[in-house]
Amino acid sequence: MDALVLEKKGELSLRDVALDETLGPRDVRIKLHTVGICGSDVHYYTHGGVGPFVVNAPMVLGHEASGTVIEVGSEVTTLAEGDRVCMEPGVPDPNSRATRLGKYNVDPAVRFWATPPVHGILRPTCVHPEAFTFKLPDNVSFAEAAMVEPLAVGIHAATKARVAPGDIGVVLGAGPIGLVTALSALAAGCAKVFVTDLSERKLEIAASLSQAIVPVPAKSGALKDRVMAETDGWGADVLFEASGAPAAAAGVFEPLAPGGCVVMIGGQAEPVAYDAGAAMVREARVENVFRYAHVFPRCVSMLSSGAIDVKPLITRTFGFDESVRAFEIAAEAPPADVKMQIELPQ
Known part of the structure; x- marks a missing residue:
């Protein structure tokens, strides 16, 4: 064939x-x-x-x-x-x-x-x-x-994060996986999701998906400042690293709230920096995603119901x-x- x-x-x-x-x-x-x-x-x-x-x-x-x-x-x-x-x-x-x-x-x-x-x-x-x-x-x-296959990654990530209703989320990277993760986090209960990327056009696409998605240009300090300003200095409850960029992965704890969760989705070709001190003082929980499990029927149901578009x-x-x-x-x-x-x- x-x-x-x-x-x-x-x-x-x-x-x-x-x-x-x-x-x-x-x-x-x-x-x-x-x-x-x-x-x-x-x-x-x-x-x-x-x-x-x-x-x-x-x-x-x-x-x-x-x-x-x-x-x-x-x-x-x-x-x-x-x-x-x-x-x-x-x-x-x-x-x-x-x-x-x-x-x-x-x-x-x-x-x-x-x-x-x-x-x-x-x-x-x-x-x-x-x-x-x-x-x-x-x-x-x-x-x-x-x-459904890429969406399954986002749904698996939101499940691993244990998103609760009203959580504030952050997604690093506005590629396909980042965007389905943002939609999954909203469907799981996040009240707002900040999405950051180097591409202005990708951020425009992200913002068009939902009024609850807040686009933030990926420049030094911008994400942390925006998240802290809109959470009374507390930070995000869940953060998803979906860019696969070493620089982004190195800063995952900066906008995170105490007791928050980081979910690593983006594949890294080499070991990345990990700020153990920043993780410790927040008592951060860190989860990792490798593909997905047990979520395809959930994805199909959410597409059918309109919960995710x-x-x-x-x-x-x-x-x-x-x-x-x-x-x-x-x-x-x-x-x-x-x-x-x-x-x-x-």
Whole structure:
């Protein structure tokens, strides 16, 4: 089948790939409809790897997806041919200790789409377990459904933060993950979320999402001063580091209230500075996010109910035959774009 293949660092091709996927009794075969371009996909393209995951052989990209079930295994009971679905891209070992403890996202044996050596799903069809495939309500589009994967990171982060009604939140970084995290924090109960970024255009997009989102330019002292001014000098209850920038990560405790929580989301290629003293005097709680677990059905429900609206984040859509060009554009990081998606032929 034709697929978007990362041949090696900096080289993409749209070509035929032999992928032998046998349908197991508890699997479904899915015709892909929409696939989002994730920052990790772009990083594999531009750098040839993400942290310890290095592309040593041609790999199909893509892991944010929606589609339609076209075949079901003999023991599948919750899905049928014709069902519109989105798919959780990481499949753990069901017998691993992490999975048995309910922490399947940190299972070392998890097989995650477009993470070497596992192929992604920028291709016409795929086979996936029923347990990690979720039926869509009629009012959730394929494009919105392909946003469930990044949204799941934000919902997982808000869950880890234990957001309480009326909390004041801060999000560092207004990229796709930062923005879905801001929306997730609001949906979880935050009264206000300050979002900071270097890009003025990204901050404009953030501000357009909700009156409860306060954009703050990322310049020295601006965020802390703004948060303290609007909280009577107390600080933010929860802070989400979603930029992946070492300088941002080094200052996570500055706008944090005593007893507040920091959630580290953005991936860091190298160790970052950590102000242990600032954390200590606040008795800060620090959480870390690695993908997500147990949140896909919650995300689908919130999209369906209108509790979260991701449509404004989808800023550009390409045809499958434009996939290579789409990645070239994504690698340039246009400031007016948040999430780019690719639609496959139907």
